[in-house]
Amino acid sequence: MDLKLDIEELIELRHRLHANAEVSNQEEKTAKIIVEFLEQFEPHQIWVNVGGHGVIAQFKGTKEGENIGFRADLDALHIAETIDLEYASKTPHTAHKCGHDGHMTMVSGIAAYLQQNPLDKGNVYLVFQPAEETGEGAERINRSLKELDIKLDYLFGLHNLPDFPKGKILTKKGTFAAASRGMVIKLFGKTSHAAEPEYGISPVIAMAKITTEMSRIHRTLDFSDLTLATVIHSELGEIAFGTSPGYGEVRITLRAMKDEDMSILIDEAENLVHKYCEDDGLGCEISYTEVFPSTINSDEAYGIMQEAAALMDLEFKQLETPFKWSEDFGQYKLQYKTGFFGIGSGMDCPHLHDEFYDFPDEIIGDGVKMYIGLLRYFGLVA
Ligand SMILES: [Zn+2]
Numbered sequence: 001m002d003l004k005l006d007i008e009e010l011i012e013l014r015h016r017l018h019a020n021a022e023v024s025n026q027e028e029k030t031a032k033i034i035v036e037f038l039e040q041f042e043p044h045q046i047w048v049n050v051g052g053h054g055v056i057a058q059f060k061g062t063k064e065g066e067n068i069g070f071r072a073d074l075d076a077l078h079i080a081e082t083i084d085l086e087y088a089s090k091t092p093h094t095a096h097k098c099g100h101d102g103h104m105t106m107v108s109g110i111a112a113y114l115q116q117n118p119l120d121k122g123n124v125y126l127v128f129q130p131a132e133e134t135g136e137g138a139e140r141i142n143r144s145l146k147e148l149d150i151k152l153d154y155l156f157g158l159h160n161l162p163d164f165p166k167g168k169i170l171t172k173k174g175t176f177a178a179a180s181r182g183m184v185i186k187l188f189g190k191t192s193h194a195a196e197p198e199y200g201i202s203p204v205i206a207m208a209k210i211t212t213e214m215s216r217i218h219r220t221l222d223f224s225d226l227t228l229a230t231v232i233h234s235e236l237g238e239i240a241f242g243t244s245p246g247y248g249e250v251r252i253t254l255r256a257m258k259d260e261d262m263s264i265l266i267d268e269a270e271n272l273v274h275k276y277c278e279d280d281g282l283g284c285e286i287s288y289t290e291v292f293p294s295t296i297n298s299d300e301a302y303g304i305m306q307e308a309a310a311l312m313d314l315e316f317k318q319l320e321t322p323f324k325w326s327e328d329f330g331q332y333k334l335q336y337k338t339g340f341f342g343i344g345s346g347m348d349c350p351h352l353h354d355e356f357y358d359f360p361d362e363i364i365g366d367g368v369k370m371y372i373g374l375l376r377y378f379g380l381v382a
């Protein structure tokens with residue numbers, strides 16, 4: 001394996017993806033760049049427009065063996081490029097500030113490797129998923145994989161992690177990243193003259209109670225692990241000093257390390273909302289958006305990742321605490337055995353979603369190596 005030869009080509013790919021950044025559900029050009037890149041390595045099959053702009057490439061071994069999937073995410077963020085890069089994003093107010101350009105590049109590196117080192121057995125599926133940031137992509141890809149009758153023995157994914165040494169592989173038994181979802185509460189009352197609030201039904205008191213109670217719900221209920229409700233937005237009536245409001249909206253991000261705690265939090269939040277609305281004779285409507293299940297590693301998955309890192313002489317560390325952010329990779333555990341790990345992007349790397357963030361090219365090789373380690377673990381390559 002001469003990874004060094006391929007790295008320059010991979011760095012070029014990363015820069016091309018970075019320059020053509022696209023947000024969730026608009027990843028058309030990104031998908032095209034990926035397909036063009038993959039085609040030169042002659043995969044057995046490529047599917048396009050999977051679950052939106054998703055791409056899946058299959059590499060096939062000559063003998064029966066495990067079916068292993070590797071997932072990357074395609075989308076950038078609505079954050080303007082403010083750093084001076086040769087390959088700066090050409091898309092207005094859009095840039096890769098979560099490093100998904102790097103994730104795609106590392107998974108593409110598997111294709112380059114497999115052309116030089118063909119699979120001995122089994123199948124490898126490179127899964128390029130759209131719309132990670134909005135939490136929609138994984139669910140759609142899951143459905144497509146089922147429709148395409150693609151069975152996976154394991155699906156692996158990674159995220160780069162600022163504040164950890166470059167190239168270090170980090171993972172955790174149990175919860176790796178939290179579950180989260182956006183709760184949208186709509187309160188329907190009745191307007192009246194501001195001088196005669198008694199003739200109307202204002203949502204103001206119910207809204208005040210909901211925002212106060214939800215902000216301290218993590219202290220009033222017994223959860224098994226960190227659980228949070230963060231009120232992120234509220235809106236009441238119109239700016240009209242003559243009118244008592246008849247409509248209000250509250251938006252709350254629910255977050256939990258455990259899916260069980262998330263269920264309790266949802267039940268309790270809904271009960272509170274219904275109670276306060278009933279008390280005041282308000283109509284209410286609750287809906288959810290950006291639903292991310294927790295990302296969890298079984299002991300088996302953890303062991304596999306630890307061994308794969310050891311096979312490739314990569315530095316490996318078990319994380320102490322899970323991340324409070326969410327990853328829609330958690331969705332795949334509902335359908336497949338999954339393993340998720342982090343790769344350090346450097347102690348001086350700006351945080352994810354920070355305008356000064358840029359994926360460090362130096363860790364591309366380590367990411368590809370880790371994927372090769374996983375293929376070796378399953379005996380798919382020598
Ligand atoms: Zn992100």
Ligand SMILES: [Zn+2]
Pocket residue numbers: 098099100132159
């Ligand atoms: Zn991300």
